[in-house]
Amino acid sequence: MPDTMIPAATDVIDLTRALVRCESVTPVEAGALKLLEKVLGGIGFQCERMDFTQAGTDDVSNLYARIGTGGRHFCFAGHSDVVPVGDLSSWTVGPFSAELSDGYLLGRGAADMKGAIAAFTEASARFLARRGQDFGGSISLLITGDEEGPAVNGTVKMLKRLADRGEKIDVCVVGEPTSSRRFGDMMKIGRRGSMNVDMIVRGVQGHVAYPERLDNAIHRLTALIEALIREPIDKGSTHFQPTSLQFTTVDVGNKATNIAPGTAKARFNTRFNDLWTSKTLLAHLTERLERANAALGGNGTFELQATVSGESFYTPPGPLSDLVAGAVRDVAGIDPELSTTGGTSDARFIRNSCPVLEFGLVGESMHKVDEKSAVADLKTLARVYETVLDRYFAT
Numbered sequence: 122m123p124d125t126m127i128p129a130a131t132d133v134i135d136l137t138r139a140l141v142r143c144e145s146v147t148p149v150e151a152g153a154l155k156l157l158e159k160v161l162g163g164i165g166f167q168c169e170r171m172d173f174t175q176a177g178t179d180d181v182s183n184l185y186a187r188i189g190t191g192g193r194h195f196c197f198a199g200h201s202d203v204v205p206v207g208d209l210s211s212w213t214v215g216p217f218s219a220e221l222s223d224g225y226l227l228g229r230g231a232a233d234m235k236g237a238i239a240a241f242t243e244a245s246a247r248f249l250a251r252r253g254q255d256f257g258g259s260i261s262l263l264i265t266g267d268e269e270g271p272a273v274n275g276t277v278k279m280l281k282r283l284a285d286r287g288e289k290i291d292v293c294v295v296g297e298p299t300s301s302r303r304f305g306d307m308m309k310i311g312r313r314g315s316m317n318v319d320m321i322v323r324g325v326q327g328h329v330a331y332p333e334r335l336d337n338a339i340h341r342l343t344a345l346i347e348a349l350i351r352e353p354i355d356k357g358s359t360h361f362q363p364t365s366l367q368f369t370t371v372d373v374g375n376k377a378t379n380i381a382p383g384t385a386k387a388r389f390n391t392r393f394n395d396l397w398t399s400k401t402l403l404a405h406l407t408e409r410l411e412r413a414n415a416a417l418g419g420n421g422t423f424e425l426q427a428t429v430s431g432e433s434f435y436t437p438p439g440p441l442s443d444l445v446a447g448a449v450r451d452v453a454g455i456d457p458e459l460s461t462t463g464g465t466s467d468a469r470f471i472r473n474s475c476p477v478l479e480f481g482l483v484g485e486s487m488h489k490v491d492e493k494s495a496v497a498d499l500k501t502l503a504r505v506y507e508t509v510l511d512r513y514f515a516t
């Protein structure tokens with residue numbers, strides 16, 4: 122279909138640039154959702170702002186746009202917020218100026234993930250221009266402004282509102298930049314879970330010259346750390362890498378040279394696969410620590426405080442991954458690997474509602490200075506999403 126058949130505002134390059142120019146660093150909306158609302162409304166979507174507040178967190182604006190009232194419901198999920206620019210002096214272009222250079226579109230959010238939102242918008246515009254608004258199904262965009270932040274007032278609450286009013290999503294594609302080195306080389310069919318754990322170890326403080334009267338918390342902590350890192354947690358599963366456990370800090374804060382501390386703290390993050398839930402993993406780690414602590418003797422104790430950012434999830438290869446992989450293959454000429462690597466995303470919330478996978482641009486530059494996407498990739502992504510819609514609503 123010639124480009125003149127769709128509104129100029131839905132052009133993937135122009136729209137990505139317009140979105141990048143909105144300085145929507147979490148939790149600020151900065152006009153990004155307002156712009157989308159206008160563009161999507163222009164091609165027939167019903168737009169609904171879902172703004173949420175919760176004590177102790179920032180107010181967040183989100184956008185739910187849907188066309189169609191019945192039939193099968195295909196949802197595209199994404200986020201319009203971006204991470205901060207970091208060291209501004211290291212950028213070679215203005216992070217929000219959306220410059221085109223050397224075949225790339227540069228700027229914060231170009232890859233993660235305003236480009237994908239724009240690509241999906243163009244794909245929808247093309248699909249609707251050909252099929253009309255009564256194509257027998259529903260397409261929606263679920264766009265949060267709170268993915269890069271605490272993710273409290275975004276996707277979770279949007280999904281709950283939809284569920285509360287009986288609105289069901291059948292399948293969902295999240296537009297995170299999942300391609301690794303080359304466009305189309307990877308999609309994500311699951312993600313590892315993530316949990317941060319604070320470990321507080323208590324012994325008995327004392328004068329270093331009288332070791333028999335003290336129980337050095339650093340020594341105890343060292344043994345407990347060792348108990349967690351000496352043996353691998355698991356060997357991985359069919360679709361997941363081995364669970365990883367990384368200590369991120371050890372803190373004692375002892376300024377004295379003649380005192381052995383009574384308390385020592387450490388923190389670790391663990392990225393766990395589908396062999397565990399946060400609960401079973403924490404129980405396993407606690408057991409290891411109890412054994413190690415008992416072996417040390419004395420009355421020293423430890424305490425764990427866990428914060429779970431997300432459980433692991435996995436959508437088994439099936440109709441949805443076949444659909445998206447087939448579109449990538451036919452449009453981009455590459456077979457995407459079905460992966461579960463990398464950080465967490467809002468797909469962890471959506472998987473409770475429907476089958477979900479993630480496919481988008483090359484993520485190499487995400488969160489870095491000079492974040493960018495190839496102009497050609499943005500155009501190809503729009504074609505991939507369009508093909509996905511075509512085939513999903515073909516039968």
Ligand SMILES: [Zn+2]
Nearest residue numbers: 233234297298
């Ligand atoms: Zn993202």
